[in-house]
Amino acid sequence: MTFVGLVVHNVGVKRLRLALTSLAIAIGVVTVVALGVVTASLESSALAIMQTGRADFTVAQKGVSDILNSNINEATVPRVSAVPGVAQTVGVLVSTTHLNAGNPLFVEIGIAPDKLAAFGVNVVRGRAFGAAATNEVMVGWRTAENLGLRVGSPLRIEGSTYRVVGIYSTGQALGDAGAMFPIRHMQDLERQPGEYTLLFVQVGAGVDVAHVRAKIEGDNPQLVTIRTTSDFGRADRSLSLISAANRGSRTLAIVIGAIVVMSAMTMTFVERLREFGVLAAIGWSRRRVMSMILGEALVIGLLGAAIGSLLSLVAVRIVQHLPGLEGVLHPVFTADIFARALVTAAAMSLLGGLYPALRAAFTAPVVALRHE
Amino acid sequence: MSNQQPQPRIQLTDVSKFYDDGEVRALDGLTLSIFAGESVAVTGPSGCGKSTMLHLLGALDRPSSGTIHFDGVDLRRLNAVQYRRSRVGLVFQLHNLLPQLTAQENVEIAMMGAGHSARQRQERARQLLADVRLSGREGRQPTRLSGGERQRVAIARALANEPDILLADEPTGNLDQDSVDQVLSLFAGLRDRRPDLTVVTVTHDARVAAAADRMVHLRDGRVAGGASPVPVAPRE
Numbered sequence: 001m002t003f004v005g006l007v008v009h010n011v012g013v014k015r016l017r018l019a020l021t022s023l024a025i026a027i028g029v030v031t032v033v034a035l036g037v038v039t040a041s042l043e044s045s046a047l048a049i050m051q052t053g054r055a056d057f058t059v060a061q062k063g064v065s066d067i068l069n070s071n072i073n074e075a076t077v078p079r080v081s082a083v084p085g086v087a088q089t090v091g092v093l094v095s096t097t098h099l100n101a102g103n104p105l106f107v108e109i110g111i112a113p114d115k116l117a118a119f120g121v122n123v124v125r126g127r128a129f130g131a132a133a134t135n136e137v138m139v140g141w142r143t144a145e146n147l148g149l150r151v152g153s154p155l156r157i158e159g160s161t162y163r164v165v166g167i168y169s170t171g172q173a174l175g176d177a178g179a180m181f182p183i184r185h186m187q188d189l190e191r192q193p194g195e196y197t198l199l200f201v202q203v204g205a206g207v208d209v210a211h212v213r214a215k216i217e218g219d220n221p222q223l224v225t226i227r228t229t230s231d232f233g234r235a236d237r238s239l240s241l242i243s244a245a246n247r248g249s250r251t252l253a254i255v256i257g258a259i260v261v262m263s264a265m266t267m268t269f270v271e272r273l274r275e276f277g278v279l280a281a282i283g284w285s286r287r288r289v290m291s292m293i294l295g296e297a298l299v300i301g302l303l304g305a306a307i308g309s310l311l312s313l314v315a316v317r318i319v320q321h322l323p324g325l326e327g328v329l330h331p332v333f334t335a336d337i338f339a340r341a342l343v344t345a346a347a348m349s350l351l352g353g354l355y356p357a358l359r360a361a362f363t364a365p366v367v368a369l370r371h372e
Numbered sequence: 373m374s375n376q377q378p379q380p381r382i383q384l385t386d387v388s389k390f391y392d393d394g395e396v397r398a399l400d401g402l403t404l405s406i407f408a409g410e411s412v413a414v415t416g417p418s419g420c421g422k423s424t425m426l427h428l429l430g431a432l433d434r435p436s437s438g439t440i441h442f443d444g445v446d447l448r449r450l451n452a453v454q455y456r457r458s459r460v461g462l463v464f465q466l467h468n469l470l471p472q473l474t475a476q477e478n479v480e481i482a483m484m485g486a487g488h489s490a491r492q493r494q495e496r497a498r499q500l501l502a503d504v505r506l507s508g509r510e511g512r513q514p515t516r517l518s519g520g521e522r523q524r525v526a527i528a529r530a531l532a533n534e535p536d537i538l539l540a541d542e543p544t545g546n547l548d549q550d551s552v553d554q555v556l557s558l559f560a561g562l563r564d565r566r567p568d569l570t571v572v573t574v575t576h577d578a579r580v581a582a583a584a585d586r587m588v589h590l591r592d593g594r595v596a597g598g599a600s601p602v603p604v605a606p607r608e
Binding site: 002003013274278280282283288364366369 | 427430432433453454456457458462464468470472473476477480481482484485486490493494529530532533
C-alpha cells in the first residue's frame with residue numbers, strides 16, 4: 001500500500017461523512033463557479049459593447065453606476081478629436097429595451113449613418129438609414145435571424161413601428177443581436193438631445209495609445225477611457241460591485257467550507273486519536289501524520305470540487321433561463337473559473353484540515369494511546 | 373581474560389515519572405540494566421509503573437528525572453521518531469490494529485518512512501505474516517480475525533523494521549489459553565531466530581513471566597526489594 005493509497009482508503013471509510021462534507025464543499029464551489037461565470041458573462045457582454053466599434057479605445061463618463069447611464073455632451077467630441085494622435089471619433093447613444101420575452105434587454109444603438117463604416121458596421125443587405133429618418137431601422141443579422149426579419153419587414157419597438165431598411169454585421173455577438181437607429185432620432189426618443197453614451201476613438205498609425213488616453217483623461221477629468229475588461233470597472237460601478245461581490249462570496253465560501261471540513265475532520269480526529277498514538281508508536285513522524293490528515297482533507301476537497309463543477313454547469317443553465325434573464329446572460333466557462341474553483345476547494349479543505357492535523361501530530365503518543 | 377560486564381542494551385538510572393504535579397509517582401527512582409538478547413518479564417501489581425516503564429523505554433514519554441541509555445547513548449540525544457521506527461517494536465495488550473486496514477496493510481504502515489518501496493513493504497509484510505502463521509489471512513480486516521490472530525498481526529507489525537528491542541505490554545492479557553500458547557511459541561521461535569533481540573514483557577501471566585530469562589518485580593515505582601536485580605549473562 002502506498003501512502004497516497006492509504007490516504008484515499010481512509011477517506012472512503014466514513015462514506016456518509018465523506019458525501020456530506022464533499023457536498024458542502026461542492027455548494028461552495030457552485031457559488032464560486034456560478035458567480036464567476038455570471039460576472040465573466042457580464043464583463044464579456046460589456047466589453048462586447050465596447051468592442052462593437054472598430055476602435056482603439058472607448059470613452060465614457062467616469063463613475064456612473066451603469067455604463068449605459070454614461071452621458072457625454074456632443075461638444076466633447078471636437079475636444080477629443082483635437083487631441084494629437086486621434087484619427088477619428090464616433091459618438092453613439094446606447095440603450096436597451098424590452099422587445100419581448102426572448103429579448104428582455106434588446107440593444108439599441110444610435111449612430112450617424114456616415115459613421116457606420118468607421119464604427120465597423122458592414123451593411124450586408126439593403127441600405128443604411130437616412131440621417132433624418134424617424135421610422136427606419138437597421139437590424140443585426142442575429143436579430144434578423146431570431147425575429148425572422150428581412151429588408152422591408154416592419155419592426156415594432158416601444159409602441160412605434162419601424163421599417164427594416166438594412167441588415168448589418170459588426171462581428172460582435174451583442175452588436176449583431178441589436179438594432180441601429182439614426183442618432184438624432186434616438187436622442188429624441190431617449191430625451192437626450194446632443195448627448196452620447198460612448199465615444200469610440202481610433203488613433204493614427206504608430207501613435208502611442210496610452211499617451212492619447214492619458215491626455216484625454218487629463219484634459220477631461222469627467223471622462224474615462226476603456227480598453228480592457230479591467231478598465232471597465234472604472235466606468236461601470238455595477239460591474240465593479242458584482243466583481244467585488246464575487247470576490248466576497250468566494251472568501252465566504254472558503255470560510256464556510258473550511259469550517260465544515262474542520263468540523264468533520266475534528267470529529268474524525270477524536271474518533272481516531274488512538275490510531276494517531278499507534279502511528280507515533282510505530283515510528284511515524286509528526287509531518288507524516290499531518291500529511292495524512294491534510295491529504296485526506298484534500299481528497300475530500302477535490303471530490304467536492306468535481307461535484308461542484310458539474311453542479312455549477314447545471315446551476316448556470318438554470319439561471320440563464322430564469323424569466324427576465326433569458327438572452328441577457330451568455331455564460332462564459334473559462335478554464336480560469338474552474339481553476340479558481342479548484343483552488344477554492346483546496347483552500348477550504350486544507351484550512352479545515354489544518355487544526356485537526358496539528359492536534360493529531362502534536363498530541364503526546366501516550367495520551368493518544370490511552371484514548372478510549 | 374576480562375571479567376568486565378558487557379554494556380547494557382538498556383540502562384535505566386534513578387528514573388522517576390510523576391504525574392499531576394508530582395502527586396502521582398508512577399516510577400520512583402527505578403534503576404535497571406537490560407542486556408542485548410535478554411528476555412525480561414516485568415511483573416507487579418496494577419499501578420506499580422510497569423506500563424509507564426514500557427512507555428519510557430519506547431520513547432513514547434520522557435522521564436521526569438533520571439536517565440535512560442540505549443547502547444550507552446542517552447535516549448534524550450536520540451531522534452525519538454527514528455528510535456521508535458527502527459530500534460523498538462511495540463506490542464500492546466489491545467493489539468491496536470487500525471480497523472480500516474487489512475492485516476497486511478497494518479504491517480505495511482509500520483514500514484512507511486523506513487526507506488522501503490511499496491513493493492518491498494508488501495513482500496516483507498507477507499513474509500512477516502507467514503512467520504506468525506497467518507498466511508492466507510493477509511487480506512482480512514481486524515474485525516474478521518480472532519483475538520490471537522490480531523495479536524499475531526501486532527507482533528508482525530512490531531517486527532517490521534527489525535527492531536533491537538521488542539516491548540510487549542500484556543501481550544496475552546485478553547487471549548484464551550490456546551492463543552497464549554501460540555504467542556509464547558512465537559516469542560520463543562523469534563528469540564531462536566534473533567538471539568540478539570531484547571524482549572521486555574510486562575505481564576500478569578505467570579506462564580509468560582516464567583518463559584523469560586529474568587523476572588523483575590516492580591512495586592511502588594521501583595524494583596521490589598530496593599536493589600536492582602542481578603542480570604543473567606546475556607545469551608550467546
